[in-house]
Amino acid sequence: MLSLKTGRNLHEILRQERLKYEMSRAHKFESTDGVGANIEEETSEKMIVDITEKSEKLVSHFGDVLSKRRSMLEVELRQQPLNSVRIASVSPSSACQPIFTSDLANTIKYYSFAGKQEDCNRWVNENPAIIARLPIPLQFWVTSTKDLNGCSNAIYNHHDDGTLASLDTWSCFKLKEAISKNEYVWHQMTMFIRWRPKEQNTFIFCSDLSESLQKALNHRISGIDPSDPYTWHAVFLDELRECYDDCVWKLRHLVREAEKFRDVYQPMGPDFPKLHDIARHVIHSNETLDVAIETIDSILHEHELLISREGSTGSHKIQKISAEDVTRRLYYHSREIRAIKARSASLYDRLQNEINLGFNSSHKLTQPQ
Numbered sequence: 001m002l003s004l005k006t007g008r009n010l011h012e013i014l015r016q017e018r019l020k021y022e023m024s025r026a027h028k029f030e031s032t033d034g035v036g037a038n039i040e041e042e043t044s045e046k047m048i049v050d051i052t053e054k055s056e057k058l059v060s061h062f063g064d065v066l067s068k069r070r071s072m073l074e075v076e077l078r079q080q081p082l083n084s085v086r087i088a089s090v091s092p093s094s095a096c097q098p099i100f101t102s103d104l105a106n107t108i109k110y111y112s113f114a115g116k117q118e119d120c121n122r123w124v125n126e127n128p129a130i131i132a133r134l135p136i137p138l139q140f141w142v143t144s145t146k147d148l149n150g151c152s153n154a155i156y157n158h159h160d161d162g163t164l165a166s167l168d169t170w171s172c173f174k175l176k177e178a179i180s181k182n183e184y185v186w187h188q189m190t191m192f193i194r195w196r197p198k199e200q201n202t203f204i205f206c207s208d209l210s211e212s213l214q215k216a217l218n219h220r221i222s223g224i225d226p227s228d229p230y231t232w233h234a235v236f237l238d239e240l241r242e243c244y245d246d247c248v249w250k251l252r253h254l255v256r257e258a259e260k261f262r263d264v265y266q267p268m269g270p271d272f273p274k275l276h277d278i279a280r281h282v283i284h285s286n287e288t289l290d291v292a293i294e295t296i297d298s299i300l301h302e303h304e305l306l307i308s309r310e311g312s313t314g315s316h317k318i319q320k321i322s323a324e325d326v327t328r329r330l331y332y333h334s335r336e337i338r339a340i341k342a343r344s345a346s347l348y349d350r351l352q353n354e355i356n357l358g359f360n361s362s363h364k365l366t367q368p369q
Contacts, residue, residue, distance in 0.1 A: 011142045017132030047073035052218040055084035080201045089206040089214050117188040117208040121145040144190045144207045149174045149291035154302045167195045176284045177247050181277040191236050195229030228322050230303040234329040248344045254278045255347050275355050282348045289341035296334045
Protein backbone atom coordinates (compact mmCIF):
# COMPACT_ATOMS: atom_id res chain seq x y z
CA MET A 1 0.00 0.00 0.00
CA LEU A 2 1.46 3.36 -1.03
CA SER A 3 2.13 5.80 1.80
CA LEU A 4 1.09 9.26 0.64
CA LYS A 5 3.63 11.96 1.37
CA THR A 6 2.89 15.08 3.38
CA GLY A 7 3.07 18.46 1.67
CA ARG A 8 6.61 19.25 2.86
CA ASN A 9 7.98 15.79 2.05
CA LEU A 10 6.28 15.78 -1.36
CA HIS A 11 7.70 19.19 -2.23
CA GLU A 12 11.22 18.04 -1.33
CA ILE A 13 10.83 14.85 -3.39
CA LEU A 14 9.59 16.83 -6.40
CA ARG A 15 12.37 19.38 -5.98
CA GLN A 16 15.00 16.63 -6.02
CA GLU A 17 13.40 14.98 -9.05
CA ARG A 18 13.34 18.29 -10.94
CA LEU A 19 16.97 18.93 -10.08
CA LYS A 20 17.93 15.48 -11.42
CA TYR A 21 15.89 16.13 -14.57
CA GLU A 22 17.51 19.53 -15.19
CA MET A 23 20.98 18.05 -14.70
CA SER A 24 20.11 15.26 -17.13
CA ARG A 25 18.89 17.78 -19.71
CA ALA A 26 22.06 19.84 -19.34
CA HIS A 27 24.24 16.74 -19.73
CA LYS A 28 22.38 15.60 -22.87
CA PHE A 29 22.56 19.07 -24.38
CA GLU A 30 26.32 19.24 -23.78
CA SER A 31 26.82 15.80 -25.32
CA THR A 32 25.25 16.99 -28.59
CA ASP A 33 27.69 19.93 -28.89
CA GLY A 34 24.75 22.31 -28.93
CA VAL A 35 23.16 20.75 -31.98
CA GLY A 36 19.85 20.66 -30.12
CA ALA A 37 18.88 17.01 -30.28
CA ASN A 38 15.59 15.93 -28.79
CA ILE A 39 16.28 15.76 -25.06
CA GLU A 40 12.76 14.90 -23.93
CA GLU A 41 12.59 11.50 -22.30
CA GLU A 42 9.89 9.10 -23.34
CA THR A 43 8.00 7.61 -20.43
CA SER A 44 5.58 4.72 -20.34
CA GLU A 45 2.97 6.62 -18.33
CA LYS A 46 1.26 9.79 -19.46
CA MET A 47 -1.30 12.19 -18.07
CA ILE A 48 -4.34 12.13 -20.30
CA VAL A 49 -6.50 15.25 -20.24
CA ASP A 50 -9.58 16.45 -22.07
CA ILE A 51 -8.87 19.71 -23.90
CA THR A 52 -11.27 22.50 -24.77
CA GLU A 53 -9.65 25.30 -26.77
CA LYS A 54 -10.63 28.56 -28.38
CA SER A 55 -8.15 30.30 -30.66
CA GLU A 56 -8.25 33.34 -32.94
CA LYS A 57 -7.16 31.13 -35.84
CA LEU A 58 -10.12 28.79 -35.35
CA VAL A 59 -12.54 31.70 -35.11
CA SER A 60 -11.19 33.31 -38.30
CA HIS A 61 -11.63 30.08 -40.28
CA PHE A 62 -14.73 28.48 -38.78
CA GLY A 63 -16.46 31.12 -36.69
CA ASP A 64 -17.08 30.83 -32.96
CA VAL A 65 -16.25 27.13 -32.60
CA LEU A 66 -14.27 25.24 -29.97
CA SER A 67 -11.65 22.55 -30.46
CA LYS A 68 -12.19 19.51 -28.25
CA ARG A 69 -9.80 16.58 -28.03
CA ARG A 70 -8.10 14.13 -25.69
CA SER A 71 -4.38 14.62 -25.31
CA MET A 72 -1.42 14.45 -22.93
CA LEU A 73 -0.82 17.21 -20.41
CA GLU A 74 2.90 17.46 -21.17
CA VAL A 75 2.14 17.87 -24.89
CA GLU A 76 -0.46 20.58 -24.32
CA LEU A 77 1.93 22.54 -22.10
CA ARG A 78 4.65 22.76 -24.77
CA GLN A 79 3.08 24.97 -27.41
CA GLN A 80 -0.09 26.99 -27.67
CA PRO A 81 -1.45 29.22 -30.46
CA LEU A 82 -1.41 32.99 -30.13
CA ASN A 83 -4.59 34.58 -28.78
CA SER A 84 -6.02 31.36 -27.40
CA VAL A 85 -7.52 29.86 -24.25
CA ARG A 86 -6.90 26.19 -23.48
CA ILE A 87 -8.61 24.30 -20.64
CA ALA A 88 -7.23 20.91 -19.58
CA SER A 89 -9.37 18.76 -17.30
CA VAL A 90 -10.54 15.21 -16.77
CA SER A 91 -14.08 14.08 -16.09
CA PRO A 92 -14.37 12.52 -12.61
CA SER A 93 -16.05 9.49 -14.14
CA SER A 94 -12.86 8.63 -16.02
CA ALA A 95 -10.37 9.63 -13.37
CA CYS A 96 -7.46 7.31 -12.74
CA GLN A 97 -8.71 4.64 -15.14
CA PRO A 98 -5.86 2.95 -17.06
CA ILE A 99 -6.01 3.14 -20.84
CA PHE A 100 -3.76 0.84 -22.86
CA THR A 101 -2.50 1.35 -26.40
CA SER A 102 -0.32 -1.18 -28.19
CA ASP A 103 1.85 -1.44 -31.25
CA LEU A 104 4.23 -4.16 -32.47
CA ALA A 105 7.08 -2.90 -30.33
CA ASN A 106 5.59 -2.17 -26.95
CA THR A 107 2.58 -1.38 -24.84
CA ILE A 108 2.13 2.09 -23.43
CA LYS A 109 -0.02 2.61 -20.37
CA TYR A 110 -1.82 5.92 -19.97
CA TYR A 111 -3.59 7.18 -16.88
CA SER A 112 -6.40 9.69 -16.86
CA PHE A 113 -6.39 11.62 -13.61
CA ALA A 114 -7.31 14.91 -11.90
CA GLY A 115 -10.98 14.09 -11.60
CA LYS A 116 -10.95 13.68 -7.82
CA GLN A 117 -8.44 15.15 -5.40
CA GLU A 118 -7.56 11.75 -3.94
CA ASP A 119 -6.86 10.40 -7.45
CA CYS A 120 -4.59 13.35 -8.19
CA ASN A 121 -2.86 12.83 -4.84
CA ARG A 122 -2.23 9.16 -5.56
CA TRP A 123 -0.98 9.82 -9.10
CA VAL A 124 1.44 12.56 -8.05
CA ASN A 125 2.83 10.47 -5.19
CA GLU A 126 3.31 7.46 -7.46
CA ASN A 127 4.92 9.44 -10.31
CA PRO A 128 7.09 12.23 -8.84
CA ALA A 129 9.64 11.96 -11.67
CA ILE A 130 6.94 12.56 -14.30
CA ILE A 131 5.46 15.47 -12.33
CA ALA A 132 8.88 17.08 -11.88
CA ARG A 133 9.39 17.22 -15.67
CA LEU A 134 6.22 19.21 -16.25
CA PRO A 135 6.69 23.00 -16.60
CA ILE A 136 4.29 23.71 -13.74
CA PRO A 137 5.45 25.10 -10.36
CA LEU A 138 6.06 22.37 -7.79
CA GLN A 139 4.08 24.36 -5.22
CA PHE A 140 0.95 23.85 -7.29
CA TRP A 141 1.20 20.07 -7.06
CA VAL A 142 1.57 20.32 -3.29
CA THR A 143 -1.52 22.54 -3.19
CA SER A 144 -3.57 20.21 -5.38
CA THR A 145 -2.69 17.10 -3.35
CA LYS A 146 -2.43 18.36 0.23
CA ASP A 147 -5.52 18.39 2.47
CA LEU A 148 -6.18 22.15 2.43
CA ASN A 149 -9.25 24.25 3.12
CA GLY A 150 -8.11 26.75 0.51
CA CYS A 151 -5.27 28.98 -0.68
CA SER A 152 -4.02 31.01 -3.64
CA ASN A 153 -0.65 31.92 -5.08
CA ALA A 154 1.04 33.81 -7.92
CA ILE A 155 4.47 33.36 -9.52
CA TYR A 156 5.89 35.89 -12.02
CA ASN A 157 8.33 34.69 -14.69
CA HIS A 158 10.38 37.35 -16.47
CA HIS A 159 12.51 37.60 -19.58
CA ASP A 160 16.16 38.64 -19.28
CA ASP A 161 15.18 42.24 -20.06
CA GLY A 162 12.78 42.29 -17.10
CA THR A 163 9.55 42.12 -19.08
CA LEU A 164 6.87 39.68 -17.98
CA ALA A 165 7.10 36.34 -19.79
CA SER A 166 4.27 34.57 -17.97
CA LEU A 167 2.21 34.70 -14.81
CA ASP A 168 1.27 31.48 -13.01
CA THR A 169 -1.64 31.77 -10.61
CA TRP A 170 -3.74 29.17 -8.86
CA SER A 171 -6.47 28.94 -6.28
CA CYS A 172 -7.87 26.11 -4.19
CA PHE A 173 -11.32 25.93 -2.56
CA LYS A 174 -12.76 23.19 -0.37
CA LEU A 175 -16.40 22.47 0.38
CA LYS A 176 -18.38 19.70 2.02
CA GLU A 177 -21.56 18.43 0.41
CA ALA A 178 -23.74 16.81 3.08
CA ILE A 179 -26.51 14.57 1.75
CA SER A 180 -27.56 13.15 5.13
CA LYS A 181 -26.12 12.96 8.62
CA ASN A 182 -23.84 10.07 7.60
CA GLU A 183 -23.48 10.68 3.85
CA TYR A 184 -21.25 13.47 2.59
CA VAL A 185 -18.63 14.27 -0.06
CA TRP A 186 -15.59 16.50 0.22
CA HIS A 187 -14.49 18.55 -2.81
CA GLN A 188 -11.11 20.29 -3.07
CA MET A 189 -11.32 22.21 -6.32
CA THR A 190 -8.12 23.65 -7.73
CA MET A 191 -7.49 25.78 -10.81
CA PHE A 192 -4.05 26.55 -12.26
CA ILE A 193 -3.80 29.41 -14.79
CA ARG A 194 -0.78 30.33 -16.90
CA TRP A 195 -1.05 33.66 -18.72
CA ARG A 196 1.41 34.82 -21.37
CA PRO A 197 0.81 38.52 -22.06
CA LYS A 198 2.89 38.81 -25.25
CA GLU A 199 1.26 35.77 -26.87
CA GLN A 200 -2.12 36.63 -25.30
CA ASN A 201 -2.81 33.01 -24.48
CA THR A 202 -4.09 31.33 -21.33
CA PHE A 203 -3.58 27.75 -20.19
CA ILE A 204 -5.87 26.35 -17.48
CA PHE A 205 -5.56 23.06 -15.61
CA CYS A 206 -8.40 21.94 -13.33
CA SER A 207 -8.39 19.37 -10.54
CA ASP A 208 -11.33 17.90 -8.59
CA LEU A 209 -13.98 19.86 -10.45
CA SER A 210 -17.39 18.29 -10.75
CA GLU A 211 -18.54 17.36 -14.23
CA SER A 212 -21.17 20.11 -14.17
CA LEU A 213 -18.57 22.69 -13.16
CA GLN A 214 -16.23 21.60 -15.95
CA LYS A 215 -19.05 21.90 -18.47
CA ALA A 216 -19.93 25.36 -17.16
CA LEU A 217 -16.34 26.58 -17.58
CA ASN A 218 -16.06 25.07 -21.06
CA HIS A 219 -19.37 26.67 -22.02
CA ARG A 220 -18.14 30.13 -20.96
CA ILE A 221 -14.79 29.97 -22.75
CA SER A 222 -16.11 31.83 -25.81
CA GLY A 223 -17.17 34.95 -23.92
CA ILE A 224 -14.06 35.55 -21.80
CA ASP A 225 -11.74 38.53 -22.35
CA PRO A 226 -8.21 37.04 -22.02
CA SER A 227 -6.43 40.36 -21.50
CA ASP A 228 -6.61 40.04 -17.68
CA PRO A 229 -5.56 36.63 -16.27
CA TYR A 230 -7.71 37.08 -13.17
CA THR A 231 -10.81 37.04 -15.35
CA TRP A 232 -10.73 33.25 -15.08
CA HIS A 233 -10.52 33.39 -11.30
CA ALA A 234 -13.67 35.52 -11.37
CA VAL A 235 -15.37 32.98 -13.66
CA PHE A 236 -14.23 30.12 -11.42
CA LEU A 237 -15.66 31.91 -8.37
CA ASP A 238 -18.91 32.60 -10.16
CA GLU A 239 -19.45 28.86 -10.54
CA LEU A 240 -18.06 28.01 -7.09
CA ARG A 241 -20.46 30.45 -5.47
CA GLU A 242 -23.33 28.31 -6.74
CA CYS A 243 -21.65 25.20 -5.31
CA TYR A 244 -21.24 26.78 -1.87
CA ASP A 245 -24.81 28.05 -1.93
CA ASP A 246 -26.13 24.62 -2.88
CA CYS A 247 -24.17 22.95 -0.06
CA VAL A 248 -25.53 25.36 2.54
CA TRP A 249 -29.08 24.81 1.28
CA LYS A 250 -28.60 21.06 1.70
CA LEU A 251 -27.49 21.68 5.27
CA ARG A 252 -30.53 23.87 5.79
CA HIS A 253 -32.77 20.95 4.77
CA LEU A 254 -31.10 18.73 7.39
CA VAL A 255 -31.48 21.37 10.10
CA ARG A 256 -35.10 22.08 9.17
CA GLU A 257 -35.90 18.37 9.24
CA ALA A 258 -34.48 18.18 12.76
CA GLU A 259 -36.55 21.20 13.83
CA LYS A 260 -39.78 19.72 12.49
CA PHE A 261 -39.05 16.39 14.19
CA ARG A 262 -39.14 18.21 17.52
CA ASP A 263 -42.94 17.91 17.71
CA VAL A 264 -42.91 14.19 16.92
CA TYR A 265 -43.20 11.94 19.95
CA GLN A 266 -39.86 10.23 20.60
CA PRO A 267 -40.03 7.57 23.35
CA MET A 268 -36.23 7.45 23.64
CA GLY A 269 -35.88 11.21 23.55
CA PRO A 270 -34.15 13.36 20.90
CA ASP A 271 -31.61 11.69 18.63
CA PHE A 272 -28.60 13.61 19.95
CA PRO A 273 -25.98 11.68 17.90
CA LYS A 274 -27.86 12.67 14.73
CA LEU A 275 -28.03 16.31 15.83
CA HIS A 276 -24.32 16.33 16.60
CA ASP A 277 -23.50 14.77 13.21
CA ILE A 278 -25.43 17.55 11.48
CA ALA A 279 -23.69 20.11 13.70
CA ARG A 280 -20.33 18.70 12.58
CA HIS A 281 -21.32 19.26 8.93
CA VAL A 282 -22.30 22.86 9.72
CA ILE A 283 -19.04 23.50 11.59
CA HIS A 284 -17.10 22.28 8.55
CA SER A 285 -19.24 24.52 6.34
CA ASN A 286 -18.41 27.57 8.44
CA GLU A 287 -14.73 26.68 8.43
CA THR A 288 -14.44 26.22 4.66
CA LEU A 289 -16.45 29.38 3.97
CA ASP A 290 -14.18 31.40 6.27
CA VAL A 291 -11.13 30.16 4.38
CA ALA A 292 -12.86 30.78 1.03
CA ILE A 293 -13.39 34.42 2.03
CA GLU A 294 -9.70 34.76 2.95
CA THR A 295 -8.69 33.11 -0.33
CA ILE A 296 -10.81 35.53 -2.37
CA ASP A 297 -9.28 38.45 -0.45
CA SER A 298 -5.84 37.08 -1.35
CA ILE A 299 -6.82 36.84 -5.03
CA LEU A 300 -8.05 40.43 -4.93
CA HIS A 301 -4.76 41.55 -3.40
CA GLU A 302 -2.72 39.73 -6.06
CA HIS A 303 -4.90 41.23 -8.80
CA GLU A 304 -4.27 44.72 -7.44
CA LEU A 305 -0.52 44.04 -7.42
CA LEU A 306 -0.66 42.87 -11.04
CA ILE A 307 -2.57 45.94 -12.16
CA SER A 308 -0.22 48.28 -10.30
CA ARG A 309 2.70 46.74 -12.21
CA GLU A 310 1.41 45.72 -15.62
CA GLY A 311 -1.51 48.12 -15.81
CA SER A 312 0.65 51.20 -15.71
CA THR A 313 4.29 50.36 -16.47
CA GLY A 314 4.20 46.85 -17.91
CA SER A 315 5.17 46.05 -21.48
CA HIS A 316 1.71 44.56 -22.08
CA LYS A 317 -0.69 46.92 -20.36
CA ILE A 318 -4.03 45.68 -19.10
CA GLN A 319 -6.84 48.00 -20.06
CA LYS A 320 -8.24 49.91 -17.09
CA ILE A 321 -11.84 49.13 -17.98
CA SER A 322 -11.09 45.38 -18.10
CA ALA A 323 -9.17 45.46 -14.82
CA GLU A 324 -11.94 47.37 -13.05
CA ASP A 325 -14.55 44.93 -14.32
CA VAL A 326 -12.58 41.96 -12.93
CA THR A 327 -12.10 43.76 -9.61
CA ARG A 328 -15.84 44.44 -9.31
CA ARG A 329 -16.65 40.80 -10.03
CA LEU A 330 -14.15 39.55 -7.46
CA TYR A 331 -15.57 41.94 -4.84
CA TYR A 332 -19.08 40.79 -5.72
CA HIS A 333 -18.15 37.15 -5.18
CA SER A 334 -16.45 38.06 -1.91
CA ARG A 335 -19.66 39.68 -0.65
CA GLU A 336 -21.77 36.76 -1.88
CA ILE A 337 -19.61 34.20 -0.08
CA ARG A 338 -19.81 36.31 3.08
CA ALA A 339 -23.60 36.28 2.80
CA ILE A 340 -23.59 32.50 2.35
CA LYS A 341 -21.31 32.22 5.42
CA ALA A 342 -23.80 34.28 7.46
CA ARG A 343 -26.57 31.84 6.51
CA SER A 344 -24.36 28.89 7.41
CA ALA A 345 -23.55 30.46 10.78
CA SER A 346 -27.26 30.95 11.51
CA LEU A 347 -27.82 27.24 10.81
CA TYR A 348 -25.31 26.42 13.51
CA ASP A 349 -27.14 28.69 15.98
CA ARG A 350 -30.48 27.09 15.08
CA LEU A 351 -29.05 23.63 15.58
CA GLN A 352 -27.56 24.58 18.94
CA ASN A 353 -30.98 25.84 20.02
CA GLU A 354 -32.47 22.51 18.97
CA ILE A 355 -29.86 20.55 20.91
CA ASN A 356 -30.33 22.69 24.02
CA LEU A 357 -34.12 22.41 23.80
CA GLY A 358 -33.93 18.64 23.38
CA PHE A 359 -31.55 18.31 26.32
CA ASN A 360 -33.74 20.45 28.60
CA SER A 361 -36.90 18.61 27.56
CA SER A 362 -35.28 15.22 28.18
CA HIS A 363 -33.97 16.38 31.52
CA LYS A 364 -37.46 17.43 32.63
CA LEU A 365 -38.95 14.09 31.60
CA THR A 366 -36.41 12.21 33.71
CA GLN A 367 -37.09 14.27 36.83
CA PRO A 368 -39.39 12.72 39.48
CA GLN A 369 -42.83 14.28 39.57
